[in-house]
Amino acid sequence: xxxxxxVNGRKQEADDVWEGESLLYVxxxxxxxxGSKNACEQGECGSCTVRxxxxxxxxxxxxxxxxxxxxxxxxxxxADYAKHRDDAHPGGACASGACGTSVDAAQRWQAxxxxxRSAESxxxxxxxxxxxxxxxxxxxxxxxxxxxxxxxxxERNASPSDQDIRxxxxxxxxxxxxxxxxxxxxRLAAARQEEAV
Amino acid sequence: xxxxxxxxNITQGSKTKGGIGESTLRPDGTLKVTGEFAYSSDMWHxxxxxxxxxxxxxxxxxxxxxxxxxxxxxxxxxxxxxxDDLPTDVKNxxxxxxxxxxxxxxxxxxxxxxxxxxxxxxxxxxRRAAAKIKIEYVELPVITDEASATxxxxxxxxxxxxxxxxxxxxxxxxxxxxxxxxxxxxEAAKRADVIVKGExxxxxxxxxFLGPESGLAVPSEDGGVELYVATQWLHxxxxxIAPVLGLPEEKVxxxxxxxxxxxxxxEDISMQIHACLLALRTGKPVKIVYNRFESFFGHVHRxxxxxxxxxxxxxxxxxxxxxxxxxxxxxxYASASPAVVGNASSLSVGPYVIDDVDIEAIALYSNNxxxxxxxxxxxxxxxxxxxxxxxxxxxxxxxxxxxxRQLNAMEQGxxxxxGQPVDSPAPVAELLRRVKARPLPPEQQWATAGExxxxxxxxxxxxxxTHGEGVVRGVGYAVGIKNVGFSEGFDDYSTAKVRMEVINGxxxxxxxxxxxxxxxxxxxxHAQIAxxxxxxxxxxxxxxxxxxxxxxxxxxxxxxxxxxxxVKNTCEHVREAVLEIGRRKFGSYHPAWATAExxxxxxxxxxxxxxVLADLVDVLEDEAVxxxxxxxxxxxxxxxxxxxxxxxxxQYSFAAHRAVVEVDTELGLVKVVELAxxxxxxxxxxxxxxxxxxxxxxxxxxxxAVMEEIIVDPKTAKVRNPSFTDYLIPTILDTPxxxxxxxxxxxxxxxxxxxxxxxxxxxxxxxAVLAAIxxxxxxxxxRTPVRPEHLTGTESS
Numbered sequence: 001x002x003x004x005x006x007v008n009g010r011k012q013e014a015d016d017v018w019e020g021e022s023l024l025y026v027x028x029x030x031x032x033x034x035g036s037k038n039a040c041e042q043g044e045c046g047s048c049t050v051r052x053x054x055x056x057x058x059x060x061x062x063x064x065x066x067x068x069x070x071x072x073x074x075x076x077x078x079a080d081y082a083k084h085r086d087d088a089h090p091g092g093a094c095a096s097g098a099c100g101t102s103v104d105a106a107q108r109w110q111a112x113x114x115x116x117r118s119a120e121s122x123x124x125x126x127x128x129x130x131x132x133x134x135x136x137x138x139x140x141x142x143x144x145x146x147x148x149x150x151x152x153x154x155e156r157n158a159s160p161s162d163q164d165i166r167x168x169x170x171x172x173x174x175x176x177x178x179x180x181x182x183x184x185x186x187r188l189a190a191a192r193q194e195e196a197v
Numbered sequence: 198x199x200x201x202x203x204x205x206n207i208t209q210g211s212k213t214k215g216g217i218g219e220s221t222l223r224p225d226g227t228l229k230v231t232g233e234f235a236y237s238s239d240m241w242h243x244x245x246x247x248x249x250x251x252x253x254x255x256x257x258x259x260x261x262x263x264x265x266x267x268x269x270x271x272x273x274x275x276x277x278x279x280x281d282d283l284p285t286d287v288k289n290x291x292x293x294x295x296x297x298x299x300x301x302x303x304x305x306x307x308x309x310x311x312x313x314x315x316x317x318x319x320x321x322x323x324r325r326a327a328a329k330i331k332i333e334y335v336e337l338p339v340i341t342d343e344a345s346a347t348x349x350x351x352x353x354x355x356x357x358x359x360x361x362x363x364x365x366x367x368x369x370x371x372x373x374x375x376x377x378x379x380x381x382x383x384e385a386a387k388r389a390d391v392i393v394k395g396e397x398x399x400x401x402x403x404x405x406f407l408g409p410e411s412g413l414a415v416p417s418e419d420g421g422v423e424l425y426v427a428t429q430w431l432h433x434x435x436x437x438i439a440p441v442l443g444l445p446e447e448k449v450x451x452x453x454x455x456x457x458x459x460x461x462x463x464e465d466i467s468m469q470i471h472a473c474l475l476a477l478r479t480g481k482p483v484k485i486v487y488n489r490f491e492s493f494f495g496h497v498h499r500x501x502x503x504x505x506x507x508x509x510x511x512x513x514x515x516x517x518x519x520x521x522x523x524x525x526x527x528x529x530y531a532s533a534s535p536a537v538v539g540n541a542s543s544l545s546v547g548p549y550v551i552d553d554v555d556i557e558a559i560a561l562y563s564n565n566x567x568x569x570x571x572x573x574x575x576x577x578x579x580x581x582x583x584x585x586x587x588x589x590x591x592x593x594x595x596x597x598x599x600x601x602r603q604l605n606a607m608e609q610g611x612x613x614x615x616g617q618p619v620d621s622p623a624p625v626a627e628l629l630r631r632v633k634a635r636p637l638p639p640e641q642q643w644a645t646a647g648e649x650x651x652x653x654x655x656x657x658x659x660x661x662x663t664h665g666e667g668v669v670r671g672v673g674y675a676v677g678i679k680n681v682g683f684s685e686g687f688d689d690y691s692t693a694k695v696r697m698e699v700i701n702g703x704x705x706x707x708x709x710x711x712x713x714x715x716x717x718x719x720x721x722x723h724a725q726i727a728x729x730x731x732x733x734x735x736x737x738x739x740x741x742x743x744x745x746x747x748x749x750x751x752x753x754x755x756x757x758x759x760x761x762x763x764v765k766n767t768c769e770h771v772r773e774a775v776l777e778i779g780r781r782k783f784g785s786y787h788p789a790w791a792t793a794e795x796x797x798x799x800x801x802x803x804x805x806x807x808x809v810l811a812d813l814v815d816v817l818e819d820e821a822v823x824x825x826x827x828x829x830x831x832x833x834x835x836x837x838x839x840x841x842x843x844x845x846x847x848q849y850s851f852a853a854h855r856a857v858v859e860v861d862t863e864l865g866l867v868k869v870v871e872l873a874x875x876x877x878x879x880x881x882x883x884x885x886x887x888x889x890x891x892x893x894x895x896x897x898x899x900x901x902a903v904m905e906e907i908i909v910d911p912k913t914a915k916v917r918n919p920s921f922t923d924y925l926i927p928t929i930l931d932t933p934x935x936x937x938x939x940x941x942x943x944x945x946x947x948x949x950x951x952x953x954x955x956x957x958x959x960x961x962x963x964x965a966v967l968a969a970i971x972x973x974x975x976x977x978x979x980r981t982p983v984r985p986e987h988l989t990g991t992e993s994s
Binding site: 020028029036039042047074075076129131135137138139142143144165170171172173174175177180 | 220222223225226227229230231232233234235236238239241319321404405406407408409455456457458459460486488489651653654715716717718885886888889892893894895896897920921922926928929930932934935
């Protein structure tokens with residue numbers, strides 16, 4: 001079947017989608033957006049969290065056909081979404097049509113000194129920057145899902161209590177950090193947002 | 198309550214910005230927060246196929262027949278492989294003993310063993326084809342514990358064993374045995390005023406890394422294969438992969454792709470060989486990605502254990518002797534079991550002074566899931582038992598449990614049960630003092646005065662049925678000792694290639710190692726070391742691959758020590774070469790080139806007096822300096838197989854925990870309120886990462902204390918809970934505040950004085966939580982994890 005939907009502000013069309021395919025599979029393998037992660041693919045870990053018409057969902061539990069005509073935001077579009085939160089969040093991230101990371105791209109990848117700080121150029125959303133600054137990223141596999149969930153929390157609750165943060169992120173497993181630095185990151189992003197107002 | 202962010206007692210290091218001692222940020226951080234970082238499951242290649250493994254549905258059986266005809270005939274299927282399709286006579290692999298079949302032949306020995314492989318053009322096609330393969334099994338009785346393994350008529354899990362451990366084990370179903378005898382425990386027991394005995398059970402824990410086993414194999418034109426994969430040790434994989442493919446090592450080119458956590462679970466081969474076999478057979482790139490269900494069968498777990506302990510003490514609180522037997526279940530294949538046995542035995546006394554000991558540790562072959570490396574590696578199980586024993590002794594003597602431990606705590610100079618002296622700081626008593634001195638969290642945090650109770654903070658959270666009645670609090674302590682690096686005479690070296698040159702008018706260093714970055718932050722630390730040693734700001738970390746010498750494994754808390762040491766050593770030699778160029782060019786202009794101690798700082802050559810002699814840009818001009826060097830820490834030696842004596846370990850790492858728990862005694866629900874930790878790190882190269890590692894390790898220990906366990910049916914040896922629905926790991930709601938107190942007592946034998954940190958916090962976290970639950974409930978609780986039925990007395994037998 002063909003599925004038409006909007007991803008990160010850009011209209012997308014996926015052809016030959018098998019009825020059992022998940023939104024996660026379509027994003028990762030057909031749209032070239034591997035940012036949503038495939039940690040459990042059973043709705044338990046939250047690593048594939050995206051926003052579907054604004055609501056955080058596990059994209060592994062959403063059948064591709066369910067997104068027909070709807071709007072999806074993934075971690076790849078998070079910075080743009082945060083920037084244009086109040087408008088119709090136009091623009092968009094990757095829409096190249098190529099899937100995943102090519103071997104060439106992987107071979108070319110090198111950790112450059114400026115990578116850890118490139119955020120100073122303002123390309124990241126506040127929650128993405130806070131995750132880097134607070135040391136909340138280790139292996140990083142849980143990070144995209146946590147970022148989408150945390151960004152949604154801060155959108156509806158600008159100064160969450162620790163219990164609020166814990167409740168909002170309770171559907172996202174992290175195996176590396178012990179969550180303390182994730183709490184730090186959400187607090188940091190909230191504090192920076194308050195300063196900015 | 199705010200947690201400790203960056204500890205204040207950590208000193209600042211080098212003069213070039215971003216050097217060691219600073220909390221510099223991860224070089225891969227931006228890619229990871231934008232979703233662009235390429236994990237092994239994100240790899241993609243034009244025209245690629247998807248690989249699928251078919252696994253056994255029974256634990257122990259003879260394979261009568263395999264029928265692949267229907268699978269092969271399916272449209273979209275490119276290859277179906279079984280044991281008969283393996284290309285050479287080498288059909289097994291393994292870390293220490295080559296006993297693991299690439300694909301089962303003749304027999305399956307555990308539930309979920311790989312039997313056949315499929316490559317197809319869509320992952321669902323591959324799954325459906327695998328389901329069409331028909332296997333006829335004749336089931337055999339299962340070996341599931343020590344009694345069934347060593348019974349006189351026991352079926353041998355591996356017939357005709359000829360590995361070098363076989364000569365030292367009492368039964369072929371025992372992988373390895375390590376006794377340690379020092380002093381005379383029977384004689385010393387006569388001096389004891391109190392003796393306590395205990396039998397402890399440690400459940401099977403899973404690493405549960407989030408990024409599933411995955412990778413991409415691409416056939417190359419020379420008949421070899423390129424493999425992009427998430428692993429902990431590229432060169433160890435290479436040594437196991439090349440022989441079964443029938444290829445020389447140089448034709449198997451491996452590149453590390455993004456690793457989503459490891460914790461020991463990626464030390465063994467999972468899908469590496471399978472993907473290469475399918476790629477070489479089909480001539481097309483093949484990607485394999487396990488789903489979570491398969492991941493539970495695709496890697497080894499932490500050894501479950503039975504531990505039998507006896508300790509004695511005099512009435513003034515001095516330990517007299519210790520006897521123990523530790524039985525680890527290694528499952529169907531050896532994996533790292535021999536080394537786990539070495540650790541469990543040599544660290545079975547814990548961080549205490551006991552001169553008279555009688556120790557035996559064994560690992561079984563069984564039909565349970567294979568067990569191998571996991572964070573803490575044999576020391577975790579022992580710590581759970583000896584710390585419970587310490588509390589029992591203190592209670593029997595009427596002493597404070599912390600004071601009792603401090604009275605018997607080891608220190609620098611203490612002789613280990615293996616006869617090895619501890620020759621660097623061992624601040625065991627001080628770590629305990631620090632966690633004990635920390636103020637306790639406020640009582641009944643759920644019932645804030647004058648406000649409505651916040652039921653989310655109660656045991657069970659929102660789903661509970663209590664509003665605080667029947668909730669009791671307990672406090673418990675534990676401390677542990679872990680070895681750092683590979684022990685028992687293993688040649689534990691690493692290699693680093695460092696290049697220095699001028700790019701766009703700036704001096705730039707490139708660091709190339711084969712170190713697996715699994716999330717621990719090695720890439721951050723390597724750049725910091727290069728900045729410190731070479732005085733440059735710009736450092737590029739080259740991707741890890743097999744085009745450079747081995748870095749050893751990212752495990753045993755060793756990478757910062759060993760590969761960090763290799764980077765430091767190579768940088769020092771590069772620095773010397775750069776200075777030599779400087780002397781050649783500018784030596785005649787200033788006598789200091791020949792007479793002063795010279796350093797590289799801030800992009801310049803400076804004397805130790807701070808005088809600037811030249812810019813690095815002018816020294817190097819268009820020359821590049823590049824060196825690749827191996828580096829070793831001081832050697833260790835094997836333990837004697839009868840007495841366990843020997844200088845087996847490189848370095849020790851220590852952590853102490855205080856747990857505060859609240860227990861709903863009616864429902865058997867536990868809420869861990871706080872888990873305070875103190876750890877000696879020798880020298881914190883990156884304080885932010887150090888704290889993150891300690892908190893993460895602590896949380897894994899919490900998990901095994903109250904929820905984590907792979908449950909294996911004792912009658913069928915089948916795994917009952919291979920999913921994140923049924924295998925529970927702590928969520929942010931289960932994890933308390935984890936305040937961290939970091940000590941930096943330098944180990945003079947280690948680079949920068951550092952001490953491996955990753956594993957120690959996993960050891961003492963579990964027994965501290967158990968001690969706190971015992972303190973709250975008065976129950977004995979000799980197994981982990983503790984479940985509600987253990988707390989309410991409703992356990993069915």
